[in-house]
Amino acid sequence: MLAKRGFERSVRAFSPKFASIQRNYRVLHGADPLASINLDAGMEKFLREQAVRNLRLRLVYSFVTRAQHKSYDRFVLRHITPFFVQCSEVLRLSGVTIPSAFEGRIPVLEKEFKIDGQVLRDLLALKKRPVRFSEAAAAGWHKRLFPVVDAVLVWVESHWQDPKQ
Numbered sequence: 598m599l600a601k602r603g604f605e606r607s608v609r610a611f612s613p614k615f616a617s618i619q620r621n622y623r624v625l626h627g628a629d630p631l632a633s634i635n636l637d638a639g640m641e642k643f644l645r646e647q648a649v650r651n652l653r654l655r656l657v658y659s660f661v662t663r664a665q666h667k668s669y670d671r672f673v674l675r676h677i678t679p680f681f682v683q684c685s686e687v688l689r690l691s692g693v694t695i696p697s698a699f700e701g702r703i704p705v706l707e708k709e710f711k712i713d714g715q716v717l718r719d720l721l722a723l724k725k726r727p728v729r730f731s732e733a734a735a736a737g738w739h740k741r742l743f744p745v746v747d748a749v750l751v752w753v754e755s756h757w758q759d760p761k762q
Contacts, residue, residue: 605634611644642690646753649683652676653746660739663732670730673738677724681717684710684749691756710748716741 624630659672678699684706685695693709696702699721707714719741730738 638690642757645683645686645690646750646757648679649687649746649749649753652680652683653743653750656739656742656746660735660743663735669735669739670728673720673730673742674723674727677720680720680746687749687753710745710752712745712748713741716745 656672656676659666659669663669681699681702685702688705688709689695693705695705700718703714703717706712706717728734
């Protein structure tokens, strides 16, 4: 639950979340608590890019420390949905229509980001049937995943204006 005090700051700090709520929610009773909020599109893009950069950083950290933590497979599994959501939202913010189902998003993500869609299909299969990664499997997954996440950032850098410019 959010308090009225600081609500505007929360909206600004979490503008991607509030934008998603505005697009996808419906009021069940009473007045619409979000009707009067105005989201800054530039801030939303900045925060979305930040989320993808954070995902890439955490992916690399998880891979580099996999021998110590033995959790790269769990990291990948926990971040399948966030990955699909973050990538889809990057495109949505640029006016691209995104299908609801993750499987339906793959051709769009593949085309726009110029990535190997099979990696995404394999992620969805992994989500349905999780497995523990051997050392070789972890290395193989990382070799395939990092370029996909990185391609999203390359796309952002070439399509979105730097807010400092």
